[in-house]
Each structure stands twice: as C-alpha cells, then as structure tokens.
Amino acid sequence: MKSPTIRRWSAIHTWTSLICTLFLLLLALTGLPLIFHHELEHLLGDAPALRAMPADTPHLDLEQLVLKAQAHRPGEVMQYFGYDEDERNGVVAIMAATAGTEPNSSHTFMLDARTGEAVAMPSANSGLMMTLLRLHVDMFAGLPGKLLLAFMGLLFVIAVISGTVLYAPFMRRLAFATVRHEKSRRLRWLDLHNLIGIVTLTWALVVGITGVISACADLVIAAWRNESLAAMVAPYRDAPPLTARAPASHVLQIAAGAAPGMQPDFIAFPGTRFSSEHHYAVFMKGSTHLTSHLLTPVLIDARTLAVTAVGERPWYMDAMGLSQPLHFGDYGGRPMQILWAVLDVLTIIVLGSGLYLWWGKHRRPQTREARA
Incomplete structure (x- = not known):
C-alpha cells in the first residue's frame, strides 16, 4: 500500500x-x-565560404562595410554587425526594412571583411537548420x-x-x-x-x-531595456531625433578603449532593441571561455562618437548568456x-x-x- x-x-x-x-x-x-x-552546416553546404586571399590582406573599415552591405540590400537599414569566431575575415551583417524590425523578419548574410563581398548564409535565413532551430x-x-x-x-x-x-x-x-x-x-x-x-x-x-x-530571453531582454538600458540613455530622453550619424569606422577602437582587455561580440546600430535612437552599442566580451559569454555594452553617441556609458551586467543577463551555450553543449x-x-x-x-x-x-x- x-x-x-x-x-x-x-x-x-x-x-x-x-x-x-x-x-x-x-x-x-x-x-x-x-x-x-x-x-551540419558545413556538410549541407550552408556555411559561408570566403575566397582564399593572402593572409596579410587588410580589412576594410566598418563604415566601408556598412556601405557595401547597403549596396547589397538597397532600401534596408543596418541593424547589427556580428563577429564569428570561426571566420576571422568575415563579418555577419543583419539588415531589415527598419532598425526596429523583429529578428525573424531580418536578413542575415556575411561580408568578406577584406573586400566587402556579400556571402549568403542559408542556415541563418531558411533551410533545414533554421527550421529545426525555430521549432x-x-x-x-x-x-x-x-x-x-x-x-x-x-x-x-x-x-x-x-x-x-x-x-x-x-x-x-x-x-x-x-x-x-x-x-x-x-x-x-x-x-x-x-x-x-x-x-x-x-x-x-x-x-x-x-x-x-x-525560452524567456525576450522577457529578459525587455527587462534589461526597461532597467539598465533606460538608465544609460536617460540623458537623451528629450534629445531631438538623430538626423545623421557619424561614420562607424572607429567605433570598435573607441569601445576597446572603454573596455580594455575585452573584444567585440556584436555592434547594435541606432534604433535597434539593443541600442537607442542616439547610440551605437558595442557589446564586448571577455577573453576566456567562460567570460566570452558575458557581454558588457559600451554606448557611443552616434553623432559625436563620445562614450556615454559602459553598462554593468545585471545578473539575469549573465544567466541568459551562460545558459544558452550550456543548453546546447x-x-x-x-x-x-x-x-x-x-x-x-x-x-x-x-x-x-x-x-x-x-x-x-x-x-x-x-x-x-x-x-x-
């Protein structure tokens, strides 16, 4: 019994x-x-493949890459630049009709950082792996x-x-x-x-x-926007709309000076959900295997290129950053x-x-x- x-x-x-x-x-x-x-992306041919070039071929600056991306997808705006650890000469570009377009409606591709040539990333937009990921x-x-x-x-x-x-x-x-x-x-x-x-x-x-x-990532990001990001951009609450932004050429060097010892993970352009209407946001990561999943935002005025804030990481953003790679091993x-x-x-x-x-x-x- x-x-x-x-x-x-x-x-x-x-x-x-x-x-x-x-x-x-x-x-x-x-x-x-x-x-x-x-x-599986390599096996299915979905991984981007850049042209072979001499190892010392210099990279274009970021603003040149922005212009190359806009020429590839005219009528769209830049949302994010990301950096792939597996491809040193590639920059992942994400563009959409507006800066605030939700992620599933954006288009992702890779730019050859040496030439600005656009390379398709099928697995990031459609195909078997994207279907499995969305499911x-x-x-x-x-x-x-x-x-x-x-x-x-x-x-x-x-x-x-x-x-x-x-x-x-x-x-x-x-x-x-x-x-x-x-x-x-x-x-x-x-x-x-x-x-x-x-x-x-x-x-x-x-x-x-x-x-x-x-699975609660959207809620976590919303909490970060409403608390940490809102506090960092509070001085711009009554600022007039941004009519022209400064070129992005040197934002990585500026962010590296504000967060020494760290390296860039991605750049959020003005108007996206990881930045504000008046800022570039460069998310910097640590150099160890663990800290590479912990991101520190550096906010840069998109008009003057002055660093306006280096964000503290709230615990819930750290929990999200550590949980996602652990979830998939x-x-x-x-x-x-x-x-x-x-x-x-x-x-x-x-x-x-x-x-x-x-x-x-x-x-x-x-x-x-x-x-x-």
Missing part, C-alpha cells in the same frame, strides 16, 4: 510528465542535430510559443524532481541498476525507465533549467557535444518509455473487462 505522500508525488510525476512529454520529445528530437549545427525555440509561434515551451520546461523540471523522490523508496527494494529481465516486458521497461532517468538526472535538470531561461568542444548527444538520446528513451508505461497501466483494466 502506497503512503499518501508517495501517492501525491506519483500523481505529480505522472501528470507533469504526461503534459510535457510530446513537447519534450519535439525539443529532444530537434535539439539533437542542433548540438552539431556547425558541422526548437518557438515552434514558429513567436513569443507565445517561447512562453509555452518555457512552461513545458518547468513541468519537465518538476517531473524530474518528483521522479527522483519516487526512486528513493524503489531503491530500497532493489539494488541500483537492477533490471528484472525475468519479469514481464512492462516491468523491464519500468526498471530501464527508472535507471536511465536517475543516470541522466543532473543533465536533465541542467538542460531543463537552461531551456526555461533561454557548446562549452567543451567535441567531447561535450558527443556527451550531450548521448544524453539527449537517453532522454528520448525515458520520455518514450514513460508514455509506454502510462498507456500500458491504463489499458490493462480495459482489456480485462473486454475479455470478461
């Missing part, structure tokens, strides 16, 4: 698992190829889809914790890792479900919690990618076996009634 406490935990585990399982299967299946997205991030439903997946991730975390609570009394009856091969198929799957679940416990909690944080190179993939497959087995066990448990009485 189960105690009332165990019955309550069993109900929590059953219903949180059932509600989130189909969504978690979608996330696990789409997340598996995304772990190896760099490799994984928001199911093509924007913010509502992200919030739904965040809620499912929270249910998954509760299911993992409740499953751990239920496993404790189960372990008192059987030795760890016992699989009762002599018993029925359903009991064998129950033992495997429990064993794999407890082995993947830590990973499941890490991926579940980081997934919830990542981007911290430890190929060994970590392989480990993440193995644990992802094991989680798919746990989710599938949980459905099988629940279905078998509720199907058996109906079958007996039918036979009677």
Whole structure:
C-alpha cells in the first residue's frame, strides 16, 4: 500500500510528465542535430565560404562595410554587425526594412571583411537548420510559443524532481541498476525507465533549467531595456531625433578603449532593441571561455562618437548568456557535444518509455473487462 505522500508525488510525476512529454520529445528530437549545427552546416553546404586571399590582406573599415552591405540590400537599414569566431575575415551583417524590425523578419548574410563581398548564409535565413532551430525555440509561434515551451520546461523540471523522490523508496527494494529481465516486458521497461532517468538526472535538470531561461530571453531582454538600458540613455530622453550619424569606422577602437582587455561580440546600430535612437552599442566580451559569454555594452553617441556609458551586467543577463551555450553543449568542444548527444538520446528513451508505461497501466483494466 502506497503512503499518501508517495501517492501525491506519483500523481505529480505522472501528470507533469504526461503534459510535457510530446513537447519534450519535439525539443529532444530537434535539439539533437542542433548540438552539431556547425558541422551540419558545413556538410549541407550552408556555411559561408570566403575566397582564399593572402593572409596579410587588410580589412576594410566598418563604415566601408556598412556601405557595401547597403549596396547589397538597397532600401534596408543596418541593424547589427556580428563577429564569428570561426571566420576571422568575415563579418555577419543583419539588415531589415527598419532598425526596429523583429529578428525573424531580418536578413542575415556575411561580408568578406577584406573586400566587402556579400556571402549568403542559408542556415541563418531558411533551410533545414533554421527550421529545426525555430521549432526548437518557438515552434514558429513567436513569443507565445517561447512562453509555452518555457512552461513545458518547468513541468519537465518538476517531473524530474518528483521522479527522483519516487526512486528513493524503489531503491530500497532493489539494488541500483537492477533490471528484472525475468519479469514481464512492462516491468523491464519500468526498471530501464527508472535507471536511465536517475543516470541522466543532473543533465536533465541542467538542460531543463537552461531551456526555461533561454525560452524567456525576450522577457529578459525587455527587462534589461526597461532597467539598465533606460538608465544609460536617460540623458537623451528629450534629445531631438538623430538626423545623421557619424561614420562607424572607429567605433570598435573607441569601445576597446572603454573596455580594455575585452573584444567585440556584436555592434547594435541606432534604433535597434539593443541600442537607442542616439547610440551605437558595442557589446564586448571577455577573453576566456567562460567570460566570452558575458557581454558588457559600451554606448557611443552616434553623432559625436563620445562614450556615454559602459553598462554593468545585471545578473539575469549573465544567466541568459551562460545558459544558452550550456543548453546546447557548446562549452567543451567535441567531447561535450558527443556527451550531450548521448544524453539527449537517453532522454528520448525515458520520455518514450514513460508514455509506454502510462498507456500500458491504463489499458490493462480495459482489456480485462473486454475479455470478461
């Protein structure tokens, strides 16, 4: 006879698992190829390929690259320049009809920093990898889809914790890792479900919690805009609209002087959600593997090129910055990618076996009634 406490935990585990399982299967299946997205982009031919040139070929300055990008997509405005660690001679450009256009409606391509030649990035705009990413991030439903997946991730975390609570009394009856091969198929799957679940416990909690944080990224960014960014640009609240901006040629050198020892991650041009109507925002990152995911904004007046603020990083932006690469196993190179993939497959087995066990448990009485 189960105690009332165990019955309550069993109900929590059953219903949180059932509600989130189909969504978690979608996330696990789409997340598996995304772990190896760099490799798959090269395999599928989606990775940008720059022309071979002498190693000492100089780079154009930023304003020249801006003009090259505008010539490539006339009628659009520059939103962001980003820097790809895998391509030293490339600059990722993001443009759209207006500076405030939402990210899914923008167009991404790479500029050869030496010539300004535009190179297509299919995986950043369409194709298989982008489809998988959108399914994984928001199911093509924007913010509502992200919030739904965040809620499912929270249910998954509760299911993992409740499953751990239920496993404790189960372990008192059987030795760890016992699989009762002599018993029925359903009991064998129950033992495997429990064993794999407890082995993947830590990973499941890490991926579940980081997934919830990542799914709430839009809310986190909105909080940063309303608090930190608003405080940094407060002196410009009553400033007249920006009619002409200074060339972007030297903004990287200016930002490097304001944040010594750091290197640029991306530049947000005036009017985007990471800057203001009156500023270039250069987001600088640390030089170590950990600090490379922690970004410090340097705000530069877009008319005078004077540094007006060097932002402090609020804890929730650090949490978001650290959670996203950890969620996909981007911290430890190929060994970590392989480990993440193995644990992802094991989680798919746990989710599938949980459905099988629940279905078998509720199907058996109906079958007996039918036979009677």
